[in-house]
Amino acid sequence: MSLLRVDELRVDVDDKTILNGLSLAVDAGEVHAVMGPNGSGKSTFANVLAGRPGYDVTGGTIAMDGADITELAPEERSHRGLFLAFQYPVEIPGVSNMEFLKAAVDAQARIRGEDEPSAPEFIGRARDAASRLDLDVDFLKRGVNDGFSGGEKKRNEILQMLLLEPRLAVLDETDSGLDIDALQVVAAGINAFRDEGNAVVLVTHYQRLLNYVVPDRVHVLTGGRIVRSGDRSLALELEEKGYGWLDA
């Protein structure tokens, strides 16, 4: 049974069809890259997986471990182990990053019937994750994404992923806006996260992240559906020839 299985997904936004029969299956232990040109529906796909309001699912299903999650609330999907690293993380002044992270980790613990981690234990974990991502400890005290640089926001997403330990991480253009050093730090974070029990879906426009996080499968999304799938060499081919080549 696939960890993630998307069947014939159709999604409208403002009465315009964006996803038009998208199907994808990802097994535990795998990394899949979903690539596509601008406007192909990549971000819509990522957001629909996370249950963002404003997207109208008109057909098809999304399942995790065989259970249909198409209609679940965002927090319920999170409780089942789904995580979306946002393309544009939201700035929330007044709520410290630490407070936010603790609230999230506590919510997950409660759902699993585990004890919430103690404050010192949690702070230790958060500091450890921050240092792995080359983030200063003060970063945890600042407001959520408040005044963060583009690179800091992306690293903050990966930090959350490391702390929440999801089973399925969907990374929406996490590589965009990163300089090469930050890209390597983020890639190292993703590689550290990968294991046999979880899976990663990388949604990206460019293949450069794939130099550092090597995918098991590469899919090309155009016109709201997967038009081609292959191994890593497909990404390299796209880099060389562009997306136009697929229409030929």
Place this chain on the structure above:
Amino acid sequence: MAGSTPDEAAVARRLLQTGPNDYAPWFDRNACTAVIADQGLPAIRSEAWKYTNVGRWYETVLEATRPVHRETVVESPEEVDVRDFSDTRAADLFGPQATFDLTRYPLAAVNGLLLGAGLAIRVPAGCQASQTVRISHLPSAYQHCLVSVEAGAAVELVEEPSPYTHRIVEAVVHEGAVLRHRRRQAGASTRECSLVAVNVATGGRYELSQLSLGADLRRNDILVTLAGDGAETALQSAWRVDGRAHLDNQVAVEHTLPGGTSRQTYRGVAAGRARAVLNGRIHIAPGAQHSDATLSTKNLLADATAEVYAKPELTIFANDVKCSHGATVGAMDEDAVHYFRSRGIDEDRARGLFVRGFLREAIDDLAVAETLGVVV
């Protein structure tokens, strides 16, 4: 009494007929009687009462019984001299305070005639900012606290939630003194008006941190006069109103001498059918050069049925000053709520976190906030 309505006229008539009560006879009520006799009480829909139906408060004034605590509950450090107005020596602690003009705050005249609980609080030099005077309850619906923070002294004054019909807190912050004033106003079914009037002398500082939930009717008049060179004030107020609650904050900061600094920060959340008002005035008198004044008010409308009125008002009569203001009203950031939810935080908690973060920009006293139920 031009523009009288039966409500205000009825209250004025009743007060003038009855005259002042016999509590604390040393406390001069002649001015109160004169103001009510000469100018009457504010009419419903007068400019100062545009957003609050003062007639509903008059109803409370005319009621025979009101929710009142039976005893005085006040904690204070040893060095601080606290006396009830019934103690004639209370009069000795204070000269004339004149922190406000009764003709401008005529409800204070109503308070004066019906006064039933007064405290004179003198904070001597040597008192430290870490020391607290805590006013929990006073045994009358009409209350008056006089606070004098003497030169170089510092103190924290805390007003705990407690029902009243009208409360006055007057304070004089003498040279180089500091008064940290924390006001806590819980949600209530009462109709309450209050006046805070503070004079800050040279080098003195007055800080207000006010956290309010709505009441059936709640009106806070606040007047801070920077009456000395380099006097400072920082007013920080956060509120959350829901249901049919009503909260009207009328704040005036007056820079009367040069070099004063004022910072006003307001953050409010209105939900349900509640109404919240912030009228924030900065007045810079002629000659008050090098004044530095800012006012920021941000409001969150949690429901389309809630109402917010946010009005900064600047009157500047000096030409070398820094003065700025900003006012916003917006809805809850649904992207932020989704962001929280996507991390497994349920919707109610997500909204609560967002609101708390928003209010925290004005007031960072979350333990109290949670006690008052400000946080979901």
